[in-house]
Amino acid sequence: MASNNAKRYWRTNLKYLAVLLLIWFAVSFLFGIVFAEILNQFRIGGFPLGFWFAHQGSIYVFVILIFVYVYLMNRLDKKFDVDEI
Amino acid sequence: MDAQIWTYLLVGATFLLYIIIAIISRAGSTKEFYVAGGGVSPIANGMATAADWMSAASFLSMTGLIAFMGFSGGQYLMGWTGGYVLLALLLAPYLRKFGKFTVPDFIGERYYSKNARLIALICALFVSFTYVVGQMKGVGVAFARFLNVPFDTGVLIGIGIVFFYAVLGGMKGITYTQVAQFCVLIFAFTVPAIFISLQMTGNPIPQLGFGSRGPDGVFLLEKLNQLSVDLGFDSYTAVDQNNLVNMFFITGALMFGTAGLPHVIVRFFTVPRVKDARISAGWALLFIAILYTTAPAVAVFARTNILNTLSNASYEAVPEWFTNWESTGLLSFEDKNQDGIIQYVADPVVNELQVDQDIIVLANPEIANLPAWVIGLVVAGGLAAALSTAAGLLLVISTSISHDLLKNYLRPDISEKGELYAARIAIAVAVVAAGLAGMNPPGFVAQVVALAFGLAASSFFPAIILGIFDKRMNKQGALSGMIVGIIFTTAYIIYFKPQLGGPGLPENFWWGIAPEGIGTLGMLVNFAVALVVSRLTTAPPQEVLELTERIRTPRGSNNTAAAIH
Numbered sequence: 001m002a003s004n005n006a007k008r009y010w011r012t013n014l015k016y017l018a019v020l021l022l023i024w025f026a027v028s029f030l031f032g033i034v035f036a037e038i039l040n041q042f043r044i045g046g047f048p049l050g051f052w053f054a055h056q057g058s059i060y061v062f063v064i065l066i067f068v069y070v071y072l073m074n075r076l077d078k079k080f081d082v083d084e085i
Numbered sequence: 086m087d088a089q090i091w092t093y094l095l096v097g098a099t100f101l102l103y104i105i106i107a108i109i110s111r112a113g114s115t116k117e118f119y120v121a122g123g124g125v126s127p128i129a130n131g132m133a134t135a136a137d138w139m140s141a142a143s144f145l146s147m148t149g150l151i152a153f154m155g156f157s158g159g160q161y162l163m164g165w166t167g168g169y170v171l172l173a174l175l176l177a178p179y180l181r182k183f184g185k186f187t188v189p190d191f192i193g194e195r196y197y198s199k200n201a202r203l204i205a206l207i208c209a210l211f212v213s214f215t216y217v218v219g220q221m222k223g224v225g226v227a228f229a230r231f232l233n234v235p236f237d238t239g240v241l242i243g244i245g246i247v248f249f250y251a252v253l254g255g256m257k258g259i260t261y262t263q264v265a266q267f268c269v270l271i272f273a274f275t276v277p278a279i280f281i282s283l284q285m286t287g288n289p290i291p292q293l294g295f296g297s298r299g300p301d302g303v304f305l306l307e308k309l310n311q312l313s314v315d316l317g318f319d320s321y322t323a324v325d326q327n328n329l330v331n332m333f334f335i336t337g338a339l340m341f342g343t344a345g346l347p348h349v350i351v352r353f354f355t356v357p358r359v360k361d362a363r364i365s366a367g368w369a370l371l372f373i374a375i376l377y378t379t380a381p382a383v384a385v386f387a388r389t390n391i392l393n394t395l396s397n398a399s400y401e402a403v404p405e406w407f408t409n410w411e412s413t414g415l416l417s418f419e420d421k422n423q424d425g426i427i428q429y430v431a432d433p434v435v436n437e438l439q440v441d442q443d444i445i446v447l448a449n450p451e452i453a454n455l456p457a458w459v460i461g462l463v464v465a466g467g468l469a470a471a472l473s474t475a476a477g478l479l480l481v482i483s484t485s486i487s488h489d490l491l492k493n494y495l496r497p498d499i500s501e502k503g504e505l506y507a508a509r510i511a512i513a514v515a516v517v518a519a520g521l522a523g524m525n526p527p528g529f530v531a532q533v534v535a536l537a538f539g540l541a542a543s544s545f546f547p548a549i550i551l552g553i554f555d556k557r558m559n560k561q562g563a564l565s566g567m568i569v570g571i572i573f574t575t576a577y578i579i580y581f582k583p584q585l586g587g588p589g590l591p592e593n594f595w596w597g598i599a600p601e602g603i604g605t606l607g608m609l610v611n612f613a614v615a616l617v618v619s620r621l622t623t624a625p626p627q628e629v630l631e632l633t634e635r636i637r638t639p640r641g642s643n644n645t646a647a648a649i650h
Binding site for chain 1: 151158159162163166167170171175178293296298305307322324326332336340358360364367370374377634639640642
C-alpha cells in the first residue's frame, strides 16, 4: 500500500474513533454522572432519565458503538484494500 | 424434590459437562495451549470472554451492592462494561495483528527492552494472582453454603476441577469450557429475574419491568423511592451530588482497568483475523450486557421486596426463608426495643435488621417463592462464574511464567515441547498456590482487587495505547510513564486503605476520590510523564517504527502469527 494511502486510511480510522469515543464519554460520564441530576427531571417510561443512563442506557449504547465500529472498519478495510481474506 | 437434591444434581451435571469438554479439546502445541491455536470463532470467543469476565463477584455480590447503593451503584454497571468499547476500538484489533501471545510480549517488543517486559510481567502476575485468590474463595463459600461441606473442602473440589481442565487443555480447553459455563451462568441469572419481573410488574423482560407499574398502578421505582424515603434511606434513583467526582473517577478506573487487564486482553489473541478481534469484543459485550442490564432490575425488585415484606413486620410472622438465612449469619435481627416488630430504617441506633449484600442474588428465588430447581440453578451459575474466571486467570499466570519469563527472559533456547511442559507445570503450581491462598486468605485479599484495577489502568493501558497510536513513543517514555503511574497509584491506595495498614483518613482523599478510583488519575499521570519524557529523548529505532506501521493495517495477520511458530 502506498504510504499516502496508508496515511489516509489511518486518518479516517482516527476520525471514526474520535466520534465514537465522544459518544462513549457522553452517555456514561456526562449523561450517567455529571448531568444525571438535570436529566432526572425527565422520564422515559417509569425511569428518571439520568438514572436510566447510569443503569441501562449507557450499556446499550456501548454495545451499539462496537458493532457500528466493526461495520465502518470492515467497509474502510475493503475500500483501501487492506482487508483479510 | 427439595432444593438440596436439585443443587447436587445440577452442580454435578454441569461439572461432568466441563470435564467432558476438557477431554475433547486437549491442547497439543504451545500455540493451542496459549491462544487455542488462534482459530476460535468470534461468537464462541465472545461467550468465553464474557464467562471469563463475569466473576463470582459479578454474579453474587454486584446486584446486592447496587440494591443498597441505588443510583451510585451505576459506577459498577458502566465501569465493568464501558472498558469493552475501549478494547474493541483501541486495543484488540492492533494486538491481534501484532500476533503474539501475551501483553508482556507486546510491551517488550514495542519498547525494545527486556526491562519493560519484566515490569509488565510482574504487573501481570500480581494483578492475576490477587484476582484468582478471590475466585477460589468464592468457590469455597458457594460449596460450603449449599452442599454442606467445610469451606476448605469446597476450595479443594474447586482446585481439582480447574486443575483437570486447565492443565490438560490450556487455552483451548478453557475456552470451550467457558462457552458452556457462560450458558449455565446466564441462564441461572436471567431465569429467576424473569419470574420475579412477571410477579411484580407483569412484564417478562426485567430490563423493562423495573421501569413499569406494579399491580397497584404505581411505577415500581416511584414506590421504591417512597418506601426508602419513608424509612430514612436516600431516594433510590436520586443523584448523590457530593459523591459525583468520586463516582466519575471510580467509573473511569474500572473502565480503563478492564481494558488493561491481561486476562481480558489475551482473549483477543485467540481469534483468526483482525476483523474477528473487533467483532469478538462486540459479541463479548453483548453477552456481558445481558447480565449487566438484568442486575439493576433484580436489585430494584429485591430491594422493594425486602422493604415491603420485612419493614414493620412482626418477627413471629416472618416468611420461612428469613429463618433459613438467619442461620447463615447473612441476615440478622436484634430486637432492640423488645416490641417483636422488625424496625428496618436508615438510623443505625434504631435499626434492628442487618442484611448482607450477597443475600440478594442467593435468597432471591426463595424470597419470590420460586420452585426448588431454580435455587439449585443459581448455585450452579455462581460456581460457573467463579470457575471460568479462575481458569482464565490461571492461564495468564502460567503463560507469564513459561512464555515470558522462561522462554523470553531466562532460557530462549528452550524447545517447544519443553515450553509446553513448563506451561503445564506452571499452571499446576499456580492452581495449587491460588487454592491454598484462597483457603487461608490474607485479610486484605478483597482490598487488593481495587489495586488490581488501579494497576491495570495506570500501567498497561497507557503503555499499550501509546505503543499503537504514538509512533514517536520510545522506551524511555513508556518505562518512566509506567513506573510513575504504578508507584503513584500503589502509594495512594496503600496510604488510604486501613486494611493494608495505611494511615490515611477518608476526609483527606484528594478531591474526595476513594482508592478504588485513583487508577484514573494514575493513568493520566502515566500518559503525561510518558509523552514529556519521550519528546526529550531519542526516537525509537527504525524496525520499531515499522512494527507500529504494520500493526495499524489488518492484512497479513496470519503471516505475522505464523512467523512466530
